[in-house]
Amino acid sequence: MTRLLPHPLISLGILLLWLLLNQTLAPGPALVGVAVALFGGWTLALLDQGRPRLRRPGLMLRLAGQVLLDIAQSNLTVARIILGRRANSSAGFIHIPLALRDPQALAVLAAILTATPGSAWVEYDAEAGWLLLHVLDLDDEEVWIRLVKDRYERPLLEIFA
Amino acid sequence: MTPEAAALPWIVVVPVCLLLLIGAGLTLVGAFGLLRLNSFYARVHAPTLGTSYGMGCILLASMLFFSALGTRLVIHEIAIGAFVILTTPVTLMLVARAAMHRDRLEGQRGVPQAARPD
Numbered sequence: 676m677t678r679l680l681p682h683p684l685i686s687l688g689i690l691l692l693w694l695l696l697n698q699t700l701a702p703g704p705a706l707v708g709v710a711v712a713l714f715g716g717w718t719l720a721l722l723d724q725g726r727p728r729l730r731r732p733g734l735m736l737r738l739a740g741q742v743l744l745d746i747a748q749s750n751l752t753v754a755r756i757i758l759g760r761r762a763n764s765s766a767g768f769i770h771i772p773l774a775l776r777d778p779q780a781l782a783v784l785a786a787i788l789t790a791t792p793g794s795a796w797v798e799y800d801a802e803a804g805w806l807l808l809h810v811l812d813l814d815d816e817e818v819w820i821r822l823v824k825d826r827y828e829r830p831l832l833e834i835f836a
Numbered sequence: 837m838t839p840e841a842a843a844l845p846w847i848v849v850v851p852v853c854l855l856l857l858i859g860a861g862l863t864l865v866g867a868f869g870l871l872r873l874n875s876f877y878a879r880v881h882a883p884t885l886g887t888s889y890g891m892g893c894i895l896l897a898s899m900l901f902f903s904a905l906g907t908r909l910v911i912h913e914i915a916i917g918a919f920v921i922l923t924t925p926v927t928l929m930l931v932a933r934a935a936m937h938r939d940r941l942e943g944q945r946g947v948p949q950a951a952r953p954d
Contacts, residue, residue: 695912750862750889753881757869766878770953789925792866792884795877796925797932800951807951809877809932 679713681720686712727779730836738830745826746791753792756811767813768797771806771820775828780835787827794819840905848904852897859893866890876935880928887924891917 680686693708694700729735775781785796788808798807810819862885869882895913902910939947948954 692915692918695915698912746888750885753869753885754862754865757865757872757882766873766875768877768948770948770951785929786921786925789928790884790888790921792881792888795880795884795932796929797877797936798951803952805951805953807948809880811878811881 680716682716682726685719686716689715724779727777727835729834731834734830735834738827738834741826742787742791749791749793753811756793765813766809766811769808769810769813769816769819771808771823773799773804773806773824773828775831775835776804777835780831784823784827784831788823841901844901844904848900852901852904855893855897855900859890859895859897862886862893863890877932880932884924884928887920891920 690708690712693711694705697704697708699705773781773784775784781799785799788794788796793811795809796806797809799805800807806823808819808823813819866882866885869885870879873879873882895917899910899913936947940949
């Protein structure tokens with residue numbers, strides 16, 4: 676199991692993506708897909724990042740839903756800022772202390788924050804756990820820090836526990 | 837418009853048009869933001885309109901339209917979405933870090949010297 680399929684979920688994902696791209700379930704392409712999926716799993720195992728232990732699937736779904744909502748809302752906010760009269764008034768950097776240390780959890784947090792219009796991950800200090808974030812509407816620093824820590828970091832800490 | 841597309845019922849056509857307009861509108865606003873915003877770091881935020889819900893709406897419209905046209909489920913747009921979601925943050929971060937590195941070397945003001953506060 677572990678030898679042949681070191682990362683079963685990743686391999687399954689690759690296989691599904693392959694079938695989706697080929698738009699067929701015919702045995703030929705499916706067999707090639709299985710080979711690609713196996714190779715993908717082995718390559719990842721060679722990189723030796725360790726397998727993340729994910730917990731609380733319910734919380735994962737809730738976080739995903741929350742992120743979708745937040746991205747929709749910040750789409751509107753950023754569109755309003757761009758089209759508004761004071762487009763360049765309040766952009767700035769903030770420093771946020773993070774308790775999250777797991778590299779894969781940090782990658783997820785970075786993807787969430789950067790995919791959201793209005794906030795961009797700029798730099799992370801791995802030693803002290805400081806994150807440098809650039810935000811487009813920096814009216815209240817405290818609100819942004821609370822948002823990142825309470826809304827995203829806390830569930831990620833529980834999921835990647 | 838092809839005759840097949842013209843024959844689609846309004847219950848498909850209306851959402852497809854709305855989704856296309858919203859998606860294209862968001863992407864346009866994002867592109868406009870590149871012109872309008874004045875600092876490099878602020879401009880990084882603008883294209884994410886197009887890569888988040890701009891892309892999402894257009895892909896959803898495409899799935900609806902071609903599923904209705906072919907009367908079978910067309911969902912390989914999900915793969916496009918997955919690739920864009922996975923690659924955009926990496927690109928944006930790379931670009932922002934490169935700009936930060938250059939600004940620090942040149943001693944620009946208003947740029948933090950480290951992720952740790954001074």
